[in-house]
Amino acid sequence: PLPLDYSKSFETFGLTKTVLKSDILCDMEDMSKWSHKGIGTIYQTNERSKDGSHSLRLSAPTTVDEFLGWGLGFGTCLASYDVGGENWEKYNRLHFYIYPDCEGARSIYLNLYVENDGEIKVPDQYGREGYHEINLINGQWNECFVEMTELARDKVTKLSFAIEVFGKERTMGDSLKFDVDNVKLELIENPEVVSGWQPADNRIIFSTTGYGKESEKTAIVKVANHNGKFQIVDYNTNQTAFEGDIKAEKTHIGSFETVNFTDFQKEGRYYIRVGDVSTMTFYIDRNIWEDSAWRVLNFMFVERCGYPVPGKHGACHTDLNGEHNGKLFAVNGGWHDAADMSQQTMQTGEIAMSIMEMANRAKEKGNNDLYLRLKEEALWGIDYILKTRFGDGYRAQTWGTNLWTDGFIGTMDDEGWRRIRVHNRAFENFVFSGIEAHASMSIESDEMLRDHLKKVAEEDFKFAMERFEKLGYEELFDIRGGVDHAAMASRSQYMANVSYAASLIYKLTGKQY
Template sequence: MRARESRALTVTRVVLLAAALATRAAAQAPRPLLPIDFTRSWEHRALGKPVRARRALDDSAGLASWRMTGTGRLSIAPVPALGGERALRVDMQLFTGPPAPTRNRLPAVTLSRALGGEDWRDYDRLSLWVRAEATGFPTVPLQIVLHNDGEEKVPDRYGREGIHYVTLVGDGAWRQVVWGIDPLARDRVTTLEIGYWANKMLAAPEDRVAFEIARVELQRVDADHHTGWAPAPGTIAFSHTGYDANGAKTALASGLASRDFEVLRVDDSALGTVALRGTVDDVRTRLGAFQRLDFSALRAPGTYVLRAGDVTTRPFRVGPDPWTRTVWEVLNFFYAERCGFPVPGVHGVDHVDWFATHGAERVTMSGGWHDAGDLSQGVINTGEATYSMFALAERLRTSGGDPALVARLLEEARWGLEWTLRVRFDGGWRVAFGSHNLWTNGVVGDADDRTVEAKNNPNANYIAAAAEALAARVLRADDPTLAARSLRTAVDDWEAAIRGVESAATRHTPAFAATRMELASIGATASLELYRATGERRYADTAASLARTIVASQQTRPVGRELPLAGFFYTGPDRDTLFHQFHRGNDQAPIVALASLAETLRDHPDRPAWLAAVARWADYEKRIAATTSPWDVLPAYVYRLRDTVEVPDSGALHLATRASYRAQVLAGLSLGDDWYLRAFPVWFARRGNYGVLLSQAKGLAAASRLRGDSAGLDLARRQAQWIVGRNPFAQSTLYGEGYDWAQQYSVSSGDFVGALPVGMQSRGDSDLPYWPSQNMYVYKEVWVHPASRWLWLMADLLGGPR
């Protein structure tokens, strides 16, 4: 009886909380999401390519060769497709009571077509037409898998190559889907699979999903460039967003016939005017032969194109603030990723039946932002995003930036702050990260409820404290009540972090644990934020004390005989383990902390050591960037072959092997004396480097602003330019920005302007850039982590001179 009463009381409280969340969400004026201009996408360009040869895999008789397994019904579509063709139709079986009888309890189907070892090497693209119908689901993601059983197996050992996701809108319209299979081994293709899984364990009675497939064929087209440092012949790689008026401006190409180029103004007021003429320079570096178009002398704000012979780029901007538009776009992505908020056209107030727990206590996780292509959440990502938004808002407000943009940043930052203040338990117990991959029905007590146990993680508490203390300072004049609450919570979180670091019971919390150097870095930043918010000296003293750990963790003497390098970091003062990351990035942490200390505590006796460490690291980054000339993209890390022993050769760590570690290190640039430098991290199944790259760019920008180093700021800008088109594939990877951006792995919520993927990867064990058209996690998965780092970088690129 008491248990039933307790459950009833819990349900009542959750219902009331859901109503409160809905009311709070409704209090914010809903805004439409930014529209997606499909004509600027990679898919639009790909569909316009001439098809030079084709071979049908299915005709009317061939449909019988498909087999289906799973929770659905396969049939021939009752209405002919595409002018009379027959189509396969799958009607999904959804579950409203007991979950599906599958391993993960989600409805799922797989269509399979046996191919008997066919040779597909004469073709480089798979094409099919798909029509999806859906009610109650934001998207219908189909998974297409190619199996090859030749000498090279597909999918690969990591389960990444040979798998392509297509996210469809369930509006019933026919759409052509193409997948460039040129990078894949396809000499003995045994099976083609098409699958779907519905990420609702318990559907509403009115929910439904069906899809139809027709006209499956192989095609030969001019395949896209996907591997290597040189652009495709006849292609100019430029920053699609544009260039800072007073900064360096270069574009790179290969195979241009013309030895001269022009910069044409395409504003309405000066259409077709030649603004500058230049020479196409031949450049040869260790990465190969390139052509460079340098138009740094162009300073006049406007919209331009580059033209070299018969090759003309699409328009780009030159001006004092070309990056402002990307901030609006990334904020659009965060708005679309809101949890516990009715996002127009995506979902209503969601996940009120997902709980953070600590003993007998629990609180709903609804709120903040969904983390990625799935629906995960946690204070590491939400706290970092909140901090980045407040930092950018403060910098813009101080430098006289657009008041509308400042207001928009503060609105989104408040959304993350509210979750950070609410989802916590006394004593420093928080959810650093909670995995989640399905839409729940909002009913407490049934099969799709989820819980995640809070941990006492000093890293999470430091991140929360930093965001809350910064928010308290930024909001003090506009919202003193919220600012005071935020500051009180920041003090509690900071004290919990200090206790946690000193306690053996919490030091090794596994969820998003930080190395000793990282923990000292974020701890110093949190302490400084509290010092700025309160003026209490104890926080400044703690920050200075933690900085000694940071400084002691740096390599100060050059290593490597052929390219001596110093300035990189180890995981702690013992300096026995190099600091490496391969997915998320926190490279900015020591530099931001030391630069902030040098700015804030100008009379401190340790200030020369802080400045020296910052300068050493910034010079290291500038020096290693020269090894990727003419792109000047920041390499990942230095490595040692002898560190192979750190890699467990047992299938753990995302299928890592010592042999692969060794092969990847040897593929890097030899520095001599067993030291190597890689452009991309050593990694295994989980790849994508924007977290690392943008963290390095943020550190470099912070160091350069501190030092008044315009060349360092230009180098930081080039990292942003790499992401939006000035890369070997001449493709913007910020969704909706620039040109040729492609669909990303966002299977739960769909595609949104402003989304950033986990990032570019390397090919196999090589150190070569690799960006195939296939859409697969994690490298093409949307994450709030790189989006947060982008906003934080913009605080230095848009914030005016220091």
């Protein structure tokens, strides 16, 4: 995986903001307002502290013998501070320190909850708002903050920190420990804008990816003091390479000041300057999106399931299983969902096809390194959609989990709703037949795989047609068809997939359906 550049993170930027007011909420020297609920325990510790002599420690096991019944994963270790209904509206940021001590854990986070019982309830009746997941670096103090510009906070009753117990990944030990200290309420200058399209004060909104050499090049400006001009400055020489006028524009979403430097087409590294405000650097390049392709590819590699991703996780979910025709099967592979560790075969297939299309484009442009790496990642997804295909119209379609499982089939972390759902639905088979046909036409070096994909593309299209002729569109609303993301498809999307799959098979085989 590519290394993370923390210098460009929002967290690093946020800590540079000017603090206008700061008041201690809890320095962890008095534990009388803290309470515990759920798994594990909380206590005051003098092993380490950021300020003073003590910190608050949350401690929980990495796995348990039974589900708690509330919270996420196996359950939650919740440490709550009684705020007492205080009005926090004169503050716009929480600031605190967290030290994770989690043996062998490579992906670390702690949750923060704020509850408000004022005019607007937080969380609301649907459990929304007031939750924040904090990514952390293990084995060191992390300086953390949460801006709360638009969060209702006129009568705050509770502030909580929570460990979500998600099981034991390959290198992890038996316990999760988090020390929290020096929780402050702050008023900061230039908080982030949450709603609407207006930038924050003294900010220039630009394409952080950069701009194509011949593409449109614009940015939105909100700078208090300027002379009506903007400059494009060469990063290497610090000399102005282009200057233009700032223009006022009124659109259906608001009034803005904008800059346009489309006519400037010299490739290089630059930044925009308006008055005394400058952006981070960006590139102008004819192949500007190749960098984004590598970054997206990196993200997908890290999301692989069942594969040891260096520095992230080991080969996972080897015990997740389902049943078809009385036979038990185990399956992992493809890519995890972005939000948890679930797996949707449909989504893996769509991603595989998108990556394959990107690979074909890279090949056309002569970028062989990117082409080969994209093709490799696409084939990882193609392997999964073949692995989950049973050859009779049925597929292992979806499984849901937010756990690192224990590797033993039949234990509680792979039972119940976490088992893989198997069903035969025309919609999915239409989609997969198109993906298989496209992959067959894109593969050059593996003749056996290419021919196999051609064969199964035709078979899956026929399975889909047989079922569609019996049930039509109604199968999408039939729970027996399998309850998953595809059940939300519209009729127009259904028709488009049928047409697209038939077109690809015709292009591959010359056969009309």
